[in-house]
Amino acid sequence: MIYIFWAAFDPPHSGHFSIIKALLHHKNPEKIIVIPSGLRNDKSYHISDDHRKKLCEIFLWEISDERVILDLEFFSWKKEMITRDVDIYVREKYGEDGIHIFWTDVITYMESWDDEGYASWKIQKIFILRWEKSISREDIEGFWIENFEIFTESKIPDISSTEIRKIIPEYIGLKSLFAEDPKFLIPGLSKKISKYILENRLYRVIPSKKPxxxxxxxxxxxxxxxxxxxxxxxxxxxxxxxxxxxxxxxxxxxxxxxxxxxxxxxxxxxxxxxxxxxxxxxxxxxxxxxxxxxxxxxxxxxxxxxxxxxxxxxxxxxxxxxxxxxxxxxxxxxxxxxxxxxxxxxxxxxxxxxxxxxxxxxxxxxxxxxxxxxxxxxxxxxxxxxxxxxxxxxxxxx
Ligand code: SF4
The missing domain is CATH 3.40.50.620 (HUPs)
Structure with missing residues (x-):
């Protein structure tokens, strides 16, 4: 069975890492395809495509499992991508249907992603618990969701790229870049990813007026x-x-x-x-x-x-x-x-x-x-x- 993990990875963090490791352990998939998203209506990215690619490459290197594949196809797409595009692309390229990985917080609005219910009904999905400790079928009554499983086997850290981006500027000052102490690590990110972000001074808030x-x-x-x-x-x-x-x-x-x-x-x-x-x-x-x-x-x-x-x-x-x-x-x-x-x-x-x-x-x-x-x-x-x-x-x- 193939799992499809498509997300912004802006930046890839320990939550993403734990999801992949937990699925490898509990589901023993044939492949997990990691797909950083391209042009999206609901997203703007905070770093260049080149830096996001590089961070994803480091992330894959850290996972270090040959069943996990990085697919960069959507970086070159010039039009908006949606779940249906990813689904069709994976089927054509890898020769079988995949199971899409999502966090549970998308359940309430997944229905609005496309008119035909492609994401919420058609495709096979696995939801990873986010924020809540557990979720039952009754909890999602009233939402138009089919073909899904809720992954409860493992505890995944409750973190998001948005929260991590907020704290990065505290670490990005020139002094921590040159420091040789543990402050060099950004919470929620691996050492290598932290290092890359700090060295390239990514995600920092640019002051409106520089001294x-x-x-x-x-x-x-x-x-x-x-x-x-x-x-x-x-x-x-x-x-x-x-x-x-x-x-x-x-x-x-x-x-x-x-x-x-x-x-x-x-x-x-x-x-x-x-x-x-x-x-x-x-x-x-x-x-x-x-x-x-x-x-x-x-x-x-x-x-x-x-x-x-x-x-x-x-x-x-x-x-x-x-x-x-x-x-x-x-x-x-x-x-x-x-x-x-x-x-x-x-x-x-x-x-x-x-x-x-x-x-x-x-x-x-x-x-x-x-x-x-x-x-x-x-x-x-x-x-x-x-x-x-x-x-x-x-x-x-x-
Ligand atoms: S050798 Fe010493 S004194 Fe001479 S120019 Fe260089 S720094 Fe200055």
Whole structure:
């Protein structure tokens, strides 16, 4: 016997999962065909077809039973689908009649689905209990329903995609996306499905007015990830302030690469002064410390201090930096200081390590694809020397 489970799966949840598992266990069907619905008068979907397909594929992978088949036929339908279409399609494609799976809450209005009573009378159905603990034939007296069975063998969780969609925005904030703790799981969804939803930032409620964020830019390649990751949630304004880059020609070359990205992504930007004097004053006495030591801490802090000050002056409530993308920095230590600047200026610092979740690798891919200049030393004259030394060592060892 074939069972037909057609639904929106927007998203597929543990209720759907339990129904399939319970039917496999209690009914031992030859097949269960999972059919995500296409164009419907009574439904609008909350994510793109591509994402819904992907979620259904993950769902099937998790069920991992060869009797369960995913059929994506109705994604390509250009006209409205109804139960009769699904029924006829399954009979023609799979060579036999199927039993349709529904929740009990459709019983009261199934009759209205089509004029000829195709759904409520003709087709074979199995109803899964929803909300109520049990239901008898007397309970549905007065409704025009025939050819059905009520599945009572197993307890299926009382959840719906609508209820799950309501709670997803609580989990979708950037901080939980980057967190490595159990909050990462959305109740009612499997770990893999939660992960896919969070990573692709699906089902979030888009605020009517986005807050502004000032993103300090250390270089074009590194700012690609902050722009891409933040722009749905914030109005991103980039701030170029890097007097640590020498010589001037190199500074200008990097600035041009950054402007190219802003033009591609349509992001506004502000250019800060090239006040090299500020840089050399700040690193005085520590200029010969190696990369990542005091010299660099002062260098980062100079740029972030100026950025926090500017954000406050422009009444931009949040600031952050593309320095968070680079894999070379000790972010935990730096974040502490940058939070302090935020506090001083009455704003917030967004402490997101954009380098996580392959952020750095993705930025490399982006610059390759758009032919963006990537520098090969950090910035100051001391780093040119360090880069030269290590390259020289590499050549000697090689
Ligand atoms: S090595 Fe880079 S981070 Fe360190 S001081 Fe020079 S430019 Fe700044």
């Amino acid at each position: 502004k964020i000032l993103v300090h830019v250390c270089c074009g390649p590194d700012v690609t990830m902050p722009i891409i990751q933040l722009r749905d949630e914030y109005d991103v304004i980039c701030f170029w302030y890097d007097p640590n880059i020498q010589p001037r020609e190199e500074h200008d070359k990097r600035y041009d690469a950054f402007v190219k990205i802003c033009e591609i992504e349509n992001i506004p930007y502000i250019k800060g002064a090239y006040d090299v004097k500020n840089f050399f004053t700040r690193i005085k006495w520590v200029e010969h410390t190696p990369e990542k030591w005091e010299k660099c801490t002062y260098c980062y802090d100079m740029r972030m201090y100026v950025s926090a000050k500017l954000a406050s002056r422009l009444k931009i409530p949040v600031y952050t930096s593309s320095l968070n993308t680079s894999p070379k920095k000790d972010l935990e230590k730096l974040f502490k200081m940058w939070h302090k600047y935020a506090e001083k200026y009455g704003i917030e610092f967004l402490d997101i390590p954009f380098r996580k979740r392959w952020g750095f690798e993705k930025s490399v891919e982006y610059t390759r694809e758009h032919d963006i200049y990537r520098q090969n030393y950090c910035g100051c004259i001391y780093s040119i020397r360090e880069w030269g030394d290590s390259n020289m060592k590499k050549r000697m060892v090689g």
